[in-house]
Amino acid sequence: MVAVTLPDSPGPRNVQWELVDFGGIVPGALGGPDQRVNRLGNRWRATVEMPVLTAKQAREWSAALVRGVRLGVLWEIVQPGFSPGVPGRPLVAGASQTGWELDADTFTPGYVWRPGQFISVLIGTQRYIYQFAESGRVETDGTATLPIEPALRVSPGDGDTIEVVRPVMQGLVAAPAWAYDVDKLARGFSFTITETR
Secondary structure (H helix, E strand, C coil), X not given: CCXXXXXXXXXXXXXXXXXXXXXXXXXXXXXXXXXXXXXXXXXXXXXXXXXCEEHHHHHHHHHHHHHHHHHCEEEECCCCCCCCCCCEEEEECCCCCCCCEEEEEEECCCCEECCCCEEEEEECCEEEEEXXXXXXXXXXXXXXXXXXXXXXXXXXXXXCEEECCCCEXXXXXXXXXXXXXCCCEEEEEEEEEEECC
């Protein structure tokens, strides 16, 4: 099945990000220290609230989202007040990678990434999104070891694409909700996307 690409206009009014955490805190026995248990599989969820939409815009968005309930969606991540610059065409450098770092190459030498900046990694036909955990700079040969959160959920292949300029979230969408006013504008249009893996 091919996921539905959501419209890119108008942009969202509000996006609430949430890390879906499969770990947890285990209380200490008999007053001992609490412990954090980390488990693999953490992923992202975004709740998107749209601005007031015209009837035409609402029809376009609702058609894509209702179809996306069945097929899943692709949604370009909005990073307000941030320009990703010119990173080149970064690729995964080496197969069988795991953990909280991703080796990459073919970046623009000297490119600077920022903490909290989203990227997506395209593995086959599935995208996975991550945030840079801290700032860093690409080496003069275009290589970098990228600190990411959460940990890699699927090991990418050598040469898989890293989307930096236009990261895309791929996932399942909850049924959208909206209402038309007497002025024929759609208000309260919102939806939630959760990565599937």
